[in-house]
Amino acid sequence: MRWLSILSLVLSLLAADHAVSSGKIPSYVSPCKRNSDDLNQCIVNAWEALRPKMGEGIPKLKIPPLEPFSIPETSIDRRTDSLDVKATMTQLAIMGVNSVIFSKLNVNLTDLSGSVSLAFADLNVTTLYVMDAMLMKIVPMKGQGKFNGTLNDIKVNVTGRAELSPKNERGNSYLKLVEIKFKGFISDARGRLVDTTNNPENKIFAETANMFYDNNRRGVLDILTPFIEEFCESLVLELANQILSTVPFEEMFIEAVSKEPLKKSNNITS
Ligand SMILES: *[C@@H]1O[C@H](CO)[C@@H](O)[C@H](O)[C@H]1NC(C)=O
Ligand SMILES: *[C@@H]1O[C@H](CO)[C@@H](O)[C@H](O)[C@H]1NC(C)=O
Ligand SMILES: *[C@@H]1O[C@H](CO)[C@@H](O)[C@H](O)[C@H]1NC(C)=O
Ligand SMILES: *[C@@H]1O[C@H](CO)[C@@H](O)[C@H](O)[C@H]1NC(C)=O
Numbered sequence: 001m002r003w004l005s006i007l008s009l010v011l012s013l014l015a016a017d018h019a020v021s022s023g024k025i026p027s028y029v030s031p032c033k034r035n036s037d038d039l040n041q042c043i044v045n046a047w048e049a050l051r052p053k054m055g056e057g058i059p060k061l062k063i064p065p066l067e068p069f070s071i072p073e074t075s076i077d078r079r080t081d082s083l084d085v086k087a088t089m090t091q092l093a094i095m096g097v098n099s100v101i102f103s104k105l106n107v108n109l110t111d112l113s114g115s116v117s118l119a120f121a122d123l124n125v126t127t128l129y130v131m132d133a134m135l136m137k138i139v140p141m142k143g144q145g146k147f148n149g150t151l152n153d154i155k156v157n158v159t160g161r162a163e164l165s166p167k168n169e170r171g172n173s174y175l176k177l178v179e180i181k182f183k184g185f186i187s188d189a190r191g192r193l194v195d196t197t198n199n200p201e202n203k204i205f206a207e208t209a210n211m212f213y214d215n216n217r218r219g220v221l222d223i224l225t226p227f228i229e230e231f232c233e234s235l236v237l238e239l240a241n242q243i244l245s246t247v248p249f250e251e252m253f254i255e256a257v258s259k260e261p262l263k264k265s266n267n268i269t270s
Pocket of ligand 3: 124148149150190191192
């Protein structure tokens with residue numbers, strides 16, 4: 001038996017009747033049937049119904065608040081010709097995530113894969129940083145401080161693939177997202193590094209980087225985009241699997257397929 005991409009995984013889980021009645025799923029979720037013809041549309045509708053709750057998150061399902069979406073601490077350590085960076089960001093906050101627009105959701109129940117296109121009008125980002133980086137081998141970005149910026153008109157194509165775990169000793173299996181790929185395009189972005197150390201050299205680095213960016217926005221964005229994609233992939237993979245660990249597959253599956261009694265689940269194999 002089969003299931004699919006990250007989004008539909010999460011949403012179908014949110015939507016399963018049984019899980020609603022068993023109290024695992026909040027009661028305000030409207031159910032989708034797994035075998036319905038318009039499953040994709042149903043999933044999008046379910047998200048729309050949930051959107052007002054997503055801002056604050058749904059702790060029961062380990063869905064974190066999306067507005068703002070906060071990451072207490074994260075690091076990057078990557079070396080390429082165009083960008084060599086070691087950085088730690090703290091108090092990273094992204095505003096605008098919950099205004100995402102979905103299109104072209106396509107879920108394949110045969111191979112547990114799926115794809116979806118996302119669009120964001122604006123994302124505002126703020127963070128504190130400690131950074132030692134070299135952009136295009138010529139622009140040092142070194143120091144410690146704060147960053148704020150706005151990304152405009154972002155489009156992302158997401159593809160993903162899931163697997164069903166072997167049953168555990170209690171007879172439950174869990175969906176696991178095993179692969180996710182982001183392909184994004186950021187139309188434009190403005191931002192500012194503000195050094196907060198008392199080191200004059202660092203202040204010059206920050207100002208120079210800002211100026212270089214302002215004069216080369218398209219080129220720098222094209223360099224940054226793969227880093228951002230990779231960052232989002234690992235973030236979403238971890239988040240999705242955290243959410244998927246909250247409800248056994250059997251509980252979403254049975255009732256999403258039909259309302260027949262629980263014993264049917266004994267026939268399910270992965
Ligand atoms: C982003 O910031 C701009 C200006 O600071 C503001 O007008 C806009 O509403 C903000 N957008 C979001 C999604 O927070
Ligand atoms: C779903 O995946 C299977 C196996 O990869 C493939 O044969 C089938 O054509 C796909 N269905 C759709 C609707 O894309
Ligand atoms: C960054 O913050 C400053 C001060 O709060 C604000 O004036 C500016 O518009 C912000 N820049 C961006 C790109 O969000
Ligand atoms: C997303 O896919 C569509 C076609 O499937 C393509 O036209 C578009 O350029 C892609 N967007 C990105 C950001 O890769």
